[in-house]
Amino acid sequence: MKLALSTLVFAFAASTIAQYDQESNPFNLAIVSKDQTIDGDTLSACHEGAAIESLCLSNSNSTSKPDPIPATVFHFNTSDTVVTPNASLGAPGYLTYLLRGGNFNVSEAMGLDINPTSNVALPLFWPSTDRAAVVSFDSNDFLNIQNYVVDTVNPPVSGEYRAYYRWYSCTTYYAGYTYVTLSWVLGEGKPQNPSCVKVNVKRVFV
Template identity: 45%
Template sequence: MRASFIAGFLALAASQATAQFTNQSAPFTLVLHSQNATINGSTLVPCHEGAAIEGLCYGSAVAGAPATQYNFNYSSASTPDPKIGVVGILTYELRGGNFNVSSPMELSYNPVSNVAVPLFTPGENSQEVAFDAANKLAIPGYLDDRQIASGSPYNPALYYRWYACTTNAGYTYQTLAWVMGDQRPENPTCQKVDVVRVFV
């Protein structure tokens, strides 16, 4: 009986996790804003990084590619934190010859770098994100470990640590990247950007 209870509990937890972000925004594109004129205004387009895995590319690898639509999946069940707003996941629908699959975005980490690469991968893993009042893409944070010693590390905030870099998460491309922590990116090709949602 104990085993069946545990199996039932895990199945319930999995179904609740899957159903957490059941509302979906209208489709939109993602555009880079940068002080670098060659990057500014670039639209992010999925690019092949592995089997059913897509990065977010700009530049020559995707020049001339049609603008891609993304969605923001979120839940209306909880009251948003006033400093963060509505939290959800960024999704992209991967279309194949005989399938369509919604892929959530997650960050792919290299343990010897402070630069992570956002990837769309079919499955349950995802990175929670938010959009602010100006439609800028952010990652919400709740604990500031720089304040651990103070005893008050809880500090909900939106972070905008997006960069445009030459990366290799399967192939070498110019992609969107995320810098871990409040430091300059170790990758010397990275240039600071904002990622802005533009509804279709």
């Protein structure tokens, strides 16, 4: 397993974070929610497989993570060559996590793992930007995903960029691991996962 993991990591290391190469200062990610049981909690990288991590709520209990764990340090990678459509909504870039191994360190970008039978997507860190999601932090340091196409009308229309904050805390299952994780709901509907609780995600520099 160690050989396979090292091979995987180094195969993608050269391409990781290639376009967005301006790294921010380190920060934690905090949960903001009307649910007082999770408001103020932080996010931590949780093992989901070979060089794959999800975003667990640091103080949650689950079958895979029974104890509270420290908040993880993240970075935000942007680029001087990529246009920012709306400064108040935030510059586009990759949310990144530094995976440390016995003989390697590699910066991983967050992407969304989509289950075609669910409207709840799981944010995961992979050692390649092939599946990376472009995200932003607005002027209040809240994490969002932007788009300029609106398909809630017929025909769909395009125009100004809008920021979406469809983050939830949900009990999720992936590759044998059950955690309480940050999740993203696809579209305007409510999450079909009954455990999901609405949250926002705030950047707090350390």
